[in-house]
Amino acid sequence: IFLVYDFGGGTFDLSVLVASGGSFIESGTGGDRWLGGDDIDRLVSEYVLTEAGKANNIDMHKLIESQGEKKKYAFQGEFKNEVESAKKLLSQPNTDSVTISVFGFLETEDGDDIDIEVTLTRDTFESMIRPLVQRTIDLIDELLEKTAYPIDSIDNILLVGGSSCIPLVRNMLSEKY
Numbered sequence: 001i002f003l004v005y006d007f008g009g010g011t012f013d014l015s016v017l018v019a020s021g022g023s024f025i026e027s028g029t030g031g032d033r034w035l036g037g038d039d040i041d042r043l044v045s046e047y048v049l050t051e052a053g054k055a056n057n058i059d060m061h062k063l064i065e066s067q068g069e070k071k072k073y074a075f076q077g078e079f080k081n082e083v084e085s086a087k088k089l090l091s092q093p094n095t096d097s098v099t100i101s102v103f104g105f106l107e108t109e110d111g112d113d114i115d116i117e118v119t120l121t122r123d124t125f126e127s128m129i130r131p132l133v134q135r136t137i138d139l140i141d142e143l144l145e146k147t148a149y150p151i152d153s154i155d156n157i158l159l160v161g162g163s164s165c166i167p168l169v170r171n172m173l174s175e176k177y
Helices: 037-056 060-066 069-090 122-147 167-176
Strands: 002-007 012-020 023-032 097-107 113-121 156-160
Touching (some): 002 122, 012 122, 037 060, 037 069, 069 113, 113 122, 122 167, 156 167
Parallel strands (some): 002 156
Antiparallel strands (some): 012 023, 097 113
C-alpha cells in the first residue's frame, strides 16, 4: 500500500494506491488544488520585497507598479527566476542561506536605481513555509481517515513533485509518520 504525496508547482495531490498482482488500484484521493510550490514562491517573494523595501525605505509593490510595462514585466520575470532558484538551492542539503539579487530593473521616479539583494536563511525559509507543509500533513490525516487506512498499513510514501524535495517536507513527514 502506497501513499503518493505529490507536492507540485500548482497543486498538492494525494493518492492511496494498492499494488496487487502487478496492478495498482487507487483506493482514495485527496489534496488541495490551490496549494503548491507556487505558494512557497509567493511567500519567499513577499519576504524579499518586504526586506528590500525596508533596506531602501520604499514600498516595493508601489515601485514595481510604477515602472513602465516593459520594465515591470522584465523585472517580474527575473525576480521569479531568482526566487525559484533560491527555493531550489535551499532544498540542497548543504545550503544554509542564499542571496536573492535583482539589479538594474527598478528605478524611482527621480531615476535612482533600486536594487534587490536579500539573504534568505534556511531557518527563515523553513519557518515561513512550515504552515504550508503542516497543511499537507493535515490533508494526509484526512485522507487516511476517509479511506480507513491507518498509517501503519502504509508501506511506503512516494514523494513526487519539486516541493517534496525541500528538506523540511521530508523531515516533517518523517517525524509524523
